[in-house]
Amino acid sequence: MNPNPSSTPAPVQGESAALPVLTPNDFASDQDVRWCPGCGDYSILAQMKKVLPTLGVPREKTVFISGIGCSSRFPYYMNTYGFHSIHGRAPAVATGLKVSRPDLTVWVITGDGDALSIGGNHLMHAIRRNVDINIVLFNNQIYGLTKGQYSPTSPLGKITKSTPMGSVDNPLRPLSIAIGCEATFVARSIDVHIKHLGEMLRRAAEHRGTSFVEVYQNCNVFNDGAFSWATDRETKADTVLELEHGKPLIFGKNRDKGIRLNGMEPEIVELGKGVTEDDLLFHDEKAAEPSLAYLLSRMRYPEFPEPIGVFRDVDRPVYDEELNRQIDQAIEKYGRGDLEKLFAAGDTWTVE
Amino acid sequence: MATTTQSKKHVRDLEAATVRFCGDSGDGMQLAGTQFTNTSALVGNDVATFPDFPAEIRAPRGTKAGVSGFQIRFSSNDIHTPGDQVDALVAMNPAALVTNLPDLVPGGILIINSESFDQKDLRLAGLDRNPLEDENLQNYQVFLVEMTRLTREAVKDTGLSVKESDRCKNFFAMGLVFWLYDRPLEPTLRFIDAKFKAKPEIAEANRRALYAGYHYGETTEAFASQFRVGKAQLPPGTYRNITGNQALALGLIAAAEVSQSELFYGTYPITPASDILHELSRHKNFRVRTFQAEDEIAAITAALGASFGGAMGVTASSGPGIALKGEAMGLAVMTELPLVIINVQRGGPSTGLPTKTEQADLFQAVFGRNGECPLPVIAARSPADCFDCAIEAWRIATQFMVPVMLLTDGYLANGSEPWRLPKLSELPRIHIKHPEGRENGNGEPFRPYTRDEYLARPWAIPGTKGLMHRIGGLEKQDITGNVSYDPLNHQHMVDIRAKKVANIANTLPPQTVDGPASGDLLVVSWGGTFGACATAVAQAQREGLSVAHCHLRYLFPFPTNLGEIVRNYKKVLVPELNKGQLRLMLRAEYLVDAIGYNKVQGKPFAVGELVERIKQTINS
Structure with a gap:
């Protein structure tokens, strides 16, 4: 239980009241967190609570919407408005809310099953419309809440309760899906890379339009170690590539390896021996075409280091803004609607 | 050119008449019917219509499957149905003739486009022999009109191709029928001006075709007399002709205005509900937000998201789409948010008969969700009544914090009748109260599941300071709204949600009956069968039978006095366009031995068959 913190300074009364300075604890609800001990979700929750006070958005203007699954319990633990909806539908709930209440900051918390299996359709359409919402997908490559079936991101051959002989389903790559829908903001982070994760959440919040963040999240009960290759101190420098805008793609413990384009294909090269940084692929998160971001999203361990960071951050018209603009335009053109005029539109006649 | 008739022909006054235009689905019959309807309404008749068309946009040309019809009854009396049989039939091709002729009264007027009866036309219609040679036609007043040739001649200088010219035939047919029933052409001329503004040559051709048809009636020797149907004595006021879908759209806008809410309409295109979306999307200056969602589920969940934010969340569909929305309706019941769900019913199950009417989704509305999941269900009874029902649905939704199901059907949605325009002062007011904000940090979390005298919980909306929740x-603890799996709490919450919905009955007007308060027979109906049932009961009463009519708007919960009413008659007859759904509910609720009269043929009841059934039931 989190006793309501006394750390919040009393707001100054009066017209020029400054915004109270909030702390992570101010964003904690009074509910017990019921994820399994050791779950990666705790880390994401902690980072979210750390980032939100830095955004300058009051708690009452912040809404968390989720679907069904372990990650979707998230809203209960936030001292904001929250809506734990039904399986897969959070992006649609969020769209309706954001369109009618553009003043709110709306987050969608979802998982790999929720977003990509039952809710694939809504995810795709929220992204292509570019609704101004922030979607955080906790990818643990397993169904946790239903106790361990394979998910749409589980690798081929994965042995689970429902695939005793190994999964024969080709997995989806969440970022490839998002980029295929021409997402305007796409990023990836890892639950235990807490600074990096916090930074990705902050960048997502600041982006206008749909922000899509995939977080590699460890399910220590049903899929423990699925991302150990990316989190293991010994190996992570060689298996994870941190993207930086405008910088060449370099990785490795000694930062001596890079990614070069060979025709349309990426390849790993060693720096030196005739290869310089200038020969490498340079990251451009502002590229108008999504091709580069897509190519990066296809790089998979163990063939490649997997990129984390912001893949894409571009501007495109935002659905809720455009929809509300049409409302304003209609009022400007025809005047605010008048019911009696509306009723009497077209041919009428009078009976005395 | 003046269009009131100057002809010297004999004019016969009629109390009412029924006309049907029928042809291929590309022949413009719906347009002809709509224009004839609007004109008849404008000259002061009461009108009732029945558009009937195939699900295919262009079914194979000339086939029976592709026949599209529009029937209109116009009267100098108050009427509620488009008529069982037609007095005049316009048939544009053989398929239309053979499929519609059985509905023409003996001796009725039969106007046929005689140029569409060659071998090819007959083959398309699947006919071995030419129906024009059928001696059965002698039972009617047949007028063979060379519409194709006459239309081509009329439009020949407008520069239209032959194909384009032929598409003006429906205006020729309209002109002829307008003359026959002494209707003015001006409303249709105005329509042509507006509709074809960007295509002046097509506008001109249609005008000429319309006049040509009118003058054909006036000058040809064939038509010996004209008919005239006088004005109906409708209550004083300003009227317009309105379809059910239009009335529903206007009702939703009105509901938003009188409750000072902003309408969010989430929907996915589906027949026969799409016209509501088309209408609403034209009225953005009322701050109406329309959202054409990616699917039915997104449509309702987005509407619920909007409701969560304080908007007037509304979604609409037809049966198959409503099935997809079931889980989200449960969510609305659980979260106790106001929402209006509209089902424009059509023939089912599955895809069923998309363009045909039926009222077989009552069980789906009342029972069709997992868990103990009651929500109020109301149904509109006529096209214009859709307006009032939309406002009433939102009244219930907000007063009780509950999703409300509003049932209409394809017959109401596309059919039309005169609607007396309400004055703003006549509209009900809907008072919505959102709890006000409070300072944060006082240690007491907001309690979203406290309740008022209606058992409604507070509608605290995001953005309100200090009310974060x-x-x-998931099942919620009473008062606090925290997740709870406690057995007794679940029992309590299930009970209270049920009680809340049951209590709605206490705010409803008492159920009334038309006819004696007790007697031999009570006819109980709901939804779009109102017109046919009311007309049939009135006729039976005129014939001296002891019968009353009870038409239900409120289907769940029932009005509190309904049990008493149904016990006051020796027999209860429940005509429904389904297999007996209301009947089962009445039997279950009141242990009354209700008798069904049930039909699922995609068509409304005929008055005649109901009168017959009323007599049989009383006498059996």
Whole structure:
């Protein structure tokens, strides 16, 4: 239980009241967190609570919407408005809310099953419309809440309760899906890379339009170690590539390896021996075409280091803004609607 | 050119008449019917219509499957149905003739486009022999009109191709029928001006075709007399002709205005509900937000998201789409948010008969969700009544914090009748109260599941300071709204949700009956069968039978006095366009031995068959 913190300074009364300075604890609800001990979700929750006070958005203007699954319990633990909806539908709930209440900051918390299996359709359409919402997908490559079936991101051959002989389903790559829908903001982070994760959440919040963040999240009960290759101190420098805008793609413990384009294909090269940084692929998160971001999203361990960071951050018209603009335009053109005029539109006649 | 008739022909006054235009689905019959309807309404008749068309946009040309018809009854009396049989039939091709002729009264007027009866036309219609040679036609007043040739001649200088010229035939047919029933052409001329503004040559051709048809009637020797149907004595006021879908759209806008809410309409295109979306999307200056969602589920969940934010969340569909929305309706019941769900019913199950009417989704509305999941269900009874029902649905939704199901059907949605325009002062007011904000940090979390005298919980909307709270589909603890799996709490919450909905009955007007308060027979109906049932009961009463009519708007919960009413008659007859759904509910609720009269043929009841059934039931 989190006793309501006394750390919040009393707001100054009066017209020029400054915004109270909030702390992570101010964003904690009074509910017990019921994820399994050791779950990666705790880390994401902690980072979210750390980032939100830095955004300058009051708690009452912040809404968390989720679907069904372990990650979707998230809203209960936030001292904001929250809506734990039904399986897969959070992006649609969020769209309706954001369109009618553009003043709110709306987050969608979802998982790999929720977003990509039952809710694939809504995810795709929220992204292509570019609704101004922030979607955080906790990818643990397993169904946790239903106790361990394979998910749409589980690798081929994965042995689970429902695939005793190994999964024969080709997995989806969440970022490839998002980029295929021409997402305007796409990023990836890892639950235990807490600074990096916090930074990705902050960048997502600041982006206008749909922000899509995939977080590699460890399910220590049903899929423990699925991302150990990316989190293991010994190996992570060689298996994870941190993207930086405008910088060449370099990785490795000694930062001596890079990614070069060979025709349309990426390849790993060693720096030196005739290869310089200038020969490498340079990251451009502002590229108008999504091709580069897509190519990066296809790089998979163990063939490649997997990129984390912001893949894409571009501007495109935002659905809720455009929809509300049409409302304003209609009022400007025809005047605010008048019911009696509306009723009497077209041919009428009078009976005395 | 003046269009009131100057002809010297004999004019016969009629109390009412029924006309049907029928042809291929590309022949413009719906347009002809709509224009004839609007004109008849404008000259002061009461009108009732029945558009009937195939699900295919262009079914194979000339086939029976592709026949599209539009029937209109116009009268100098108050009427409620488009008529069982037609007095005049316009048939544009053989398929239309053979499929519609059985509905023409003996001796009725039969106007046929005689140029569409060659071998090819007959083959398309699947006919071995030419129906024009059928001696059965002698039972009617047949007028063979060379519409194709006459239309081509009329439009020949407008520069239209032959194909384009032929598409003006429906205006020729209209002109002829307008003359026959002494209707003015001006409303249709105005329509042509507006509709074809960007295509002046097509506008001119249609005008000429319309006049040509009118003058054909006036000058040809064939037509010996004209008919005239006088004005109906409708209550004083300003009127317009309105379809059910239009009335529903206007009702939703009105509901938003009188409750000072902003309408969010989430929907996915589906026949026969799409016209509501088309209408609403034209009225953005009322701050109406329309959202054409990616699917039915997104449509309702987005509407619920909007409701969570304080908007007037509304979604609409037809049966198959409503099935997809079931889980989200449960979420709305659980989160106790106001929402209006409209089902424009059509023939089912599955895809069923998309363009045909039926009222077989009552069980789906009342019972069709998992868990103990009651929500109020109301149904509109006529096209214009859709307006009032939309406002009433939102009144219930907000007063009780509950999703409300509003049932209409394809017959109401596309059919039309005169609608007396309400004055703003006549509209009900809907008072919505959102709890006000409070300072944060006082240690007391907001309690979203406290209740008022209607058992409604507070509608605290995001953005309100200090009222942060979480809702969702998991069972919630009473008062605090925290997730709870406590057995007794679940029992309590299930009970209270049920009681809340049951209590709605206490706010409803008492159920009334038309006819004696007790007697031999009570006819109980709901939804779009109102017109046919009311007309049939009135006729039976005129014939001296002891029968009353009870038409239900409120289907769940029932009005509190309904049990008493149904016990006051020796027999209860429940005509429904389904297999007996209301009947089962009445039997279950009141242990009354209700008798069904049930039909699922995609068509409304005929008055005649109901009168017959009323007599049989009384006498059996």
